[in-house]
Amino acid sequence: MNSNNLDDINEMDETMDLPRVRHTPPSRKKSTHVLKKMTRSALTGWDSIAANIKNFTYQPSRHESEWLMSSLGEFYDQRWFEDILMMVKGGKEASVYLCRSSVQVGVPLIAAKVYRPRRFRNLKNDHIYREGRSQVETDGKIILDDGKLHAMAQKTRFGMELLHESWLGHEYKTMELLAKAGADIPRPYASGANAILMQYIGDEVAAAPTLNTISLSSTEARVLFERVVHNIDVCLKAGRIHADLSAYNILYWQGEISLIDFPQAIHPDENRNAYRIFQRDVLRVCEYFAGQGVHSDPLGLARQLWLAQGRRIAPEIDPLYLDPEKREDRRAWEKQGRS
Ligand SMILES: Nc1ncnc2c1ncn2[C@@H]1O[C@H](COP(=O)(O)OP(=O)(O)O)[C@@H](O)[C@H]1O
Ligand SMILES: [Mg+2]
Structure with a gap:
């Protein structure tokens, strides 16, 4: 390979615009997703986290607090964690928090990766990475519904929401697959519409x-x-x-x-x-x-x-x-x- 090709790799995000290809034939393999048995109504968990967030060690700003309650409420409700200890890293697109888990989780600390609502909107040339990939919902199910697929292709507001969830679902499924294959990655525990819970790497003092x-x-x-x-x-x-x-x-x-x-x-x-x-x-x-x-x-x-x-x-x-x-x-x- 010559240096032009190398430049191509590095410039790829800026320049690539390839013709789109069709979706992979959907696989009907069952997902082992942690949340698959949950009903939609149980997914918010807003009330219990709202009542307790003021007692958490980490005190988010008001704006951040609403975002955390909507993204992590369901997990709090299911007793995945009982306290948020600190923000490990905050970014424009996603933030990672260190949480103290509830006793039944079996490990003392877990990491919660929480996405900004527009996390994937600005991803450059996202179609390069989506090529050949089935779109999945956050519960790991492949999206087959024509209306939903159309909304995503057209990038309507609803379609963008589905795309956001699909990126997140894809990250979670990838982590499940790689953990099973024996890769050195944090163990994935659960995923929701806007967050992933996983093994925390670090200790209470520092990540x-x-x-x-x-x-x-x-x-x-x-x-x-x-x-x-x-x-x-x-x-x-x-x-x-x-x-x-x-x-x-x-x-x-x-x-x-x-x-x-x-x-x-x-x-x-x-x-x-x-x-x-x-x-x-x-x-x-x-x-x-x-x-x-x-x-x-x-x-x-x-x-x-x-x-x-x-x-x-x-x-x-x-x-x-x-x-x-x-x-x-x-x-x-x-x-x-x-x-
Ligand atoms: N499981 C984890 N344990 C400890 N720290 C983590 C973990 N996952 C992510 N982090 C920290 O959070 C940062 C952001 O996470 P990352 O998954 O790279 O998201 P992004 O780069 O999209 O914001 C990482 O650079 C790392 O510092
Ligand atoms: Mg990163």
Whole structure:
């Protein structure tokens, strides 16, 4: 691969505008979602959290308080947690809180990732990441309803709400899948319309820092580099590419790493840009570790990991996704025949 291609990867978010493809055929596999048995009316839980929020250790501002009550009320009601101890990280798009869990949860602390209502509205070129992905509701069910799919395609207000929930549902399902596959990620516990509960990495005093803020000894850097590469491989085997992997989305705690932040994860065989997105992930990881004294060949490594699983570098597009009426799709088909 030459340097132009590398530039392409880095510029991808700014420049890509590919023809859309149809949805993957919906799978009817049952979801193991924690909240699947809940009725809609039980989902708010506003009253009980509203009565108790003033006693929480962490005291949110008034505006934040309403947002927290609507996003976390259902979990409070179900006794996932009894106190919010601190905000781990607040952002324009999502904030993560440390909560003290209720005894029956079995672990003392949990993390709640709460999304801003418009978290996914500004995601650049979101269709690149949504390609080949079924839209799921927050309870993990795949959206089959034509009206809903149309609303999402048209990005009506209702459609945007569904898209928001679908990104969140996708992040949660991805975490479930990767945890099962043995990846080093926080264990996902539950998800709602606007929040995900997961294993907290850190202790009561401080949350685990992200790797970009850490300087490693050369021995530890080598060990952790290999661990991250192992995780990239585990994810790929499980049919996922993180798609926003970098030292900013890797936590470091007591000599171990955890990958976080999965809403953009893609399937390696269902996205035409999969290999380039995969290369970008590998490249960003290698860049951080190069700064820690671990030198590697990022493109060679990406290639090796990809080919080791029997994938082609120019993955074929399933004819199911090609529309013979579209010139660019016909061209892709011809090109594929030649490769
Ligand atoms: N399970 C967790 N345990 C401890 N801290 C976490 C956890 N998940 C996220 N964080 C912290 O919250 C920040 C934001 O989370 P992240 O999932 O990366 O969302 P985003 O980058 O979209 O805001 C992370 O950089 C990290 O500092
Ligand atoms: Mg992040």
